[in-house]
Amino acid sequence: MAHHKEEINSEKETLQHTRRKFFKISTALTAVALIPSKILKAAEDNVDEKVAERFEKQTLTLEVNGVQQTLSVEPRVTLLDLLREQLKLTGSKKGCDHGQCGACTVHVNGQRVLSCLSLAVMQNGKKIATIEGLAKGDDLHPMQAAFIKYDGFQCGYCTPGQIMSAVACVREGHADNEDEIRQYMSGNICRCGAYPNIVKAITEAKQKGEV
Amino acid sequence: MxxxxxxxxxxxxxxxxxxxxxxxxxxxxxxxxxxxxxxxxxxxxxxxxxxxGLPLKNIEQQKGFVRIGTLALNSEVAESELILKKFPLLAKALNAGASPQLRNMATVGGNMMQRTRCSYFYDTAMPCNKRKAGTGCGALKGYNRMHAIFGTTENCIAVHPSDMCIALVALDAIVVISGKAERRIPFADFHRLAGTNPDKDNTLQRGEMITAIEIPDNDALAKNTVYLKVRDRASYAFALISVAAALDVKDGNIAAVRLAMGGVAHKPWRLTAAENFLKGKVPSTENFKQAAAIAMKDAKGFGHNNFKLKLAPNTIIQALTTVSTQA
The missing domain is CATH 3.30.43.10 (Uridine Diphospho-n-acetylenolpyruvylglucosamine Reductase, domain 2)
Known part of the structure; x- marks a missing residue:
């Protein structure tokens, strides 16, 4: 089964453009083994158009970092994949892809959420802010500057999520002391263990009051 | 996907x-x-x-109860002035769960409907009666450190992972369900024990949805509350054991008490017998120990989770001690 999944995935790019054609010509067991019974039945009945319906892309309008975007996605595409693959905003990271690490943290309508567990189709009409939208031109956001000043990272992979979460943490009013910061930043894992410096950076950014 | x-x-x-x-x-x-x-x-x-897209997000005072729409976010409920004033236990339980990002996404109804985090349920290569009926329980003789000690059967020893639900069962909440008709059921009757069909987590029927939670007013239970969650790290981890406790002491005796435990059963576990024992008694360590012993009747470990047989009563005693010192 896993092997079949890989085969399907490797064809993803092609599939996105030629799904209808794919299903019309394909009798491959790989596909048949994976699709739910109803579709299977439809496929057997040669109702290929119906099969294709499920994979039809949906149109969606988003404001990403202040820019209106009209996009088209399959229902299964997550907000994280949409940002990274379609909009090429690769700042938001795919760490665990299961909502456990926080590396994919973005703001939706001003609230921090996990983009890896958010379906893109459900974000229609919403405002998304990612790490790419924080700085104003060459001027870093105060939280970015504080992370650099205090060395709030080593490898940097978790950093975009940490910073987006940290900005929200301060704006929510959950950064009054070290314990509170640690508690309200616990959804962002740093495997390099830069936590003490992350806490210092957030403390200073909060005190400066520009977040 | x-x-x-x-x-x-x-x-x-x-x-x-x-x-x-x-x-x-x-x-x-x-x-x-x-x-x-x-x-x-x-x-x-x-x-x-x-x-x-449905208008089911409101948190509002009604006559005799507070109604929370099923779509209210966990973070919205935890930070609601009304909830903090009337049901601080619920806010404490919510804030003990998940991470800020998840609480900004997760709804009240979704919290109730979440599935167990049993690793055998999650691993599709493993047997699991909850995921696929009749395949057996991998946890029973497998690695079962996180698993249940109450109400288990050989079919399933998974626990319900929610913190919020532990507070709601302690607060005698009502679940409002909509389908062909609307019905209201006590929170304790929403989730179920695994029995012979662990695939069913709750009593919701096909064609039904949760629309709201109603919590009856009870100011006495807002005074002294604690949600004590014991877990592998200080934050952002599921409970090994959690205890929700609310206590009202009048003239030196316990006038009202609510106790519920998480991390121990297939459903939120209300400690009714222990509550009945404590009513009218002096809030003393000796009475708390006896109440904990009563609560632990019929508890059963499965090897890796045997530590819960000690941790659970200790957590009950600690939670009761904490609320009685508040009083």
């Missing part, structure tokens, strides 16, 4: 009609558990019914 159809109805009736007609359809709201389960192949709905 296997692809699916996506619909976003604008009326409650359209949601319940769709669920009634299509057995492979599932509701999505916050998606924090469902999307994860779909990515892992644990569940594969053919249709997702997005209910986030």
């Amino acid at each position: 296997i692809n699916f159809n996506y619909v976003k109805p604008s009326t409650q009736k359209a949601v319940t009609d769709t669920l009634g007609k299509d057995a492979t359809a599932q509701i999505i709201a916050g998606g924090t558990n469902l999307v994860d389960l779909m990515k892992r192949g644990v569940t594969a709905p053919e249709k997702l019914v997005d209910i986030t």
Whole structure:
């Protein structure tokens, strides 16, 4: 089964453009083994158009970092994949892809959420802010500057999520002391263990009051 | 993730009609558990019914109770002035769960509907009666450190993972369910024990959805409350044991007490016998120890989780000690 999944995935790019054609010509067991019974039945009945319906892309309008975007996605595409693959905003990271690490943290309508567990189709009409939208031109956001000043990272992979979460943490009013910061930043894992410096950076950014 | 159809109805009736007609359809709201389960192949709905367009988000005082719409976010409930004033226990339980990001996404109804985090349920290569009926329970003789000690059967020893639900069962909440007709059931009757069909987590019928939670006013239970959660790290971990406690002491005696425990059973575990024992008694360590012993009657370990047989009563005693010092 896993092997079949890989085969399907490797064809993803092609599939996105030629799904209808794919299903019309394909009798491959790989596909048949994976699709739910109803579709299977439809496929057997040669109702290929119906099969294709499920994979039809949906149109969606988003404001990403202040820019209106009209996009088209399959229902299964997550907000994280949409940002990274379609909009090429690769700042938001795919760490665990299961909502456990926080590396994919973005703001939706001003609230921090996990983009890896958010379906893109459900974000229609919403405002998304990612790490790419924080700085104003060459001027870093105060939280970015504080992370650099205090060395709030080593490898940097978790950093975009940490910073987006940290900005929200301060704006929510959950950064009054070290314990509170640690508690309200616990959804962002740093495997390099830069936590003490992350806490210092957030403390200073909060005190400066520009977040 | 296997692809699916996506619909976003604008009326409650359209949601319940769709669920009634299509057995492979599932509701999505916050998606924090469902999307994860779909990515892992644990569940594969053919249709997702997005209910986030429905007006079911309000938290409001009504006559004799507070009503919380099913779509209220966990973070919204935890930070609601009304909830903090009247049901601080609920706010404490919510803040003990998940992470800020997840609490900003997860809804009240979704919290109730979340599935167990049993690793055998999540691993599709393993047997699991909850995921696939009749395949057996991998945890029973496997690695069962996180598992249940109450109400278990050889079919399933999974625990319900919610913190919020532990507070709600302690507060005698009512679940408002909508389907062909509307019905109200006590929170304690919403989730169920595994029995012979662990695939069913709760008593919701096909074509039904949760629309709200109603918590009866009870100011006495807002005074001294604690949600004590023991876990592997200080934050952002599921409970090994958790205890929700509310205590009202009058003239030196316990006038009212509520106790419920998480991390121990297939459903939120209300400690009714221990509550009955404590009523009218002096809030003393000796009485708390006896109450904990009563609560632990019929507890059973499965090897790796035997430590819970000690940790659970100790957590009960600690929670009661904490609320009695507040009083």
